[in-house]
Amino acid sequence: MASANETVNLDTLSAQQLAQVKKQLDEELEHLTSSFTQLHAAQSKFRECLRCVQGGKSSALQQDKPILVPLTSSLYVRGNLASASHVVVDIGTGFYVEKEIRSAADFYENKVGEVGGSIKELEAIVQAKTNNVRVVEEVLRQKMAAGPQQASSS
Numbered sequence: 001m002a003s004a005n006e007t008v009n010l011d012t013l014s015a016q017q018l019a020q021v022k023k024q025l026d027e028e029l030e031h032l033t034s035s036f037t038q039l040h041a042a043q044s045k046f047r048e049c050l051r052c053v054q055g056g057k058s059s060a061l062q063q064d065k066p067i068l069v070p071l072t073s074s075l076y077v078r079g080n081l082a083s084a085s086h087v088v089v090d091i092g093t094g095f096y097v098e099k100e101i102r103s104a105a106d107f108y109e110n111k112v113g114e115v116g117g118s119i120k121e122l123e124a125i126v127q128a129k130t131n132n133v134r135v136v137e138e139v140l141r142q143k144m145a146a147g148p149q150q151a152s153s154s
Helices: 015-055 101-146 148-153
Strands: 066-070 076-080 086-092 095-100
Touching: 015 101, 086 101, 095 101
Parallel strands: none
Antiparallel strands: 066 076, 086 095
């Protein structure tokens, strides 16, 4: 099989080989699309965290004020705000860091930007793979239309 940077003349492949190439491209496209969806979900979570942190800048926040603390997306417990100027930030893989509100907002803004850049890169890759699938499908259709004897003799 060709490496990622090699080009293959599709006209030289048999219909069976083209079908295998199409299947491989379809699997890669499915995986990339799944990753694309996961990145969008992560970006949405970072945006929500940023919104919450930026909402925390208001003067309405007071120390010892009763709040609801999210344990999961649908489970909250009562708590009291220990500090109106600091928040605990999940920096990944289960590690939490106490940050000032401005620093936390910067952290989440950077995360939204980083994930956005990854989404754009992945979008270009998905588009290229989609185009490759179309080309392989077209060549496969042409081979099948030319007749089974020509498709198997190539």
